[in-house]
Amino acid sequence: MTVSQETSRRLAESFLAACQSGNLASLTQLLASDATAWADGGGRVRAALHPISGRETLAKRFLFWANQIPANHIQSIEEINGAPALLSWGDSQLNIVLTFDIIDGNITGLRCMMNPEKLAFLQRQLEKRQERQKLDELM
Template sequence: MLHEIFDYSFTEIADIIEKSPQNCRQLFHRAKKHVSEKHQRVTVAPEIHRQLTASFVAACQSGDLTTLTELLASDVTAWADGGGKVHAAPYPVSGRELVAKLFITLMSKVPANHQLAIEEVNGAPALISQSGPQLNWILALDISNGHITGLRSILNPTN
């Protein structure tokens, strides 16, 4: 962006990011190639997405580690975003077993006054937690080839 948008030279960029101008030039060309490549977005039928979301919730609530692990892709990653105001995991958690154990633990700590529902968010089913009219968090699942590949928790920073 510094080169393309702000017209910085590779020498100026190298000074800023403490790399060589040649390295900066290579990084620029790789990034430009990556952006220009067409990335095919995987679309999943809403009923399959909803079913996997419901199965995920049931496995978490029952503590069924085996079923939950089978729902997750081997390279699954979980992210959390608290908007800098709510305590959230500072780093992504990756790997089937770690993510499964994390979500079984998290779901066991959901307060009794939270109502869980599967609602459409950004065009796909997601898990919503509410306390009365107050939205607590949203959990959106990325799904590919019949497995959950990503879990994105968005925590309400006003809670």
């Protein structure tokens, strides 16, 4: 079943809010019972080597990881590849991109990109997008 852009964005925003507030119950409700997360560190940063599955396990892991993010980092929801994604920035550098697989109003998959080479490429693309948007606003 195709999920609307609005529903996808609402779920991504709710996921971020639950992580930031430490609300385990809310985070758990957003995840499908068989939700799975994958990580890509590109062999350059520490990342899970195998998929992690299960609603409760994932909720606890993501709350733990959220507590590890330095206070000066900024998290936001942006459109990546036509869908909402959670981005984490620190010192003007993109550190993490988390994308969501959504079925029937639940998050079924989370894909965490931490590979520095891929993130550098994506950051350049996002900066170009911002430049285009600024130019469009001037016209």
